[in-house]
Amino acid sequence: MNLSSLNSFSQNDRILIDANVLIYVYCPLNGRSYEGFISHYTDTLQKIGNAKSSVFVNSLIISEFINRWLRMDFSRTGLNDFKINFKRISKIL
Numbered sequence: 001m002n003l004s005s006l007n008s009f010s011q012n013d014r015i016l017i018d019a020n021v022l023i024y025v026y027c028p029l030n031g032r033s034y035e036g037f038i039s040h041y042t043d044t045l046q047k048i049g050n051a052k053s054s055v056f057v058n059s060l061i062i063s064e065f066i067n068r069w070l071r072m073d074f075s076r077t078g079l080n081d082f083k084i085n086f087k088r089i090s091k092i093l
Contacts, residue, residue, distance in 0.1 A: 007044070009051035016056050019064035021045070027069050 009015070023029075024037045025045060048055060 007047070009048050009053045011052045013048075013051065013053040014056065015048060015053055016058075017045075017061065019061045019068065022057070022061070022065045023068055026065075027072060029072075 021041050021044075024034065024041045029038065
């Protein structure tokens with residue numbers, strides 16, 4: 001495989017999507033530093049969909065995505081300023 005083929009997809013391709021891709025595309029991230037990643041991953045997923053390639057995720061990737069999203073949301077609440085432990089709070093909820 002050469003580098004030019006990394007951005008072209010076919011119906012025969014089988015692609016495992018990483019949790020970081022899901023985070024950049026689906027999590028509400030703020031800041032200009034993320035714009036390049038968001039547009040790149042969104043465009044790439046669009047190309048994958050247009051090519052009708054097979055897309056896969058596994059339970060570990062979904063777990064990592066959910067965990068990261070919850071941690072980002074928790075950090076925005078300001079509760080971490082009060083030394084509240086995320087793992088302890090998640091067990092209570």
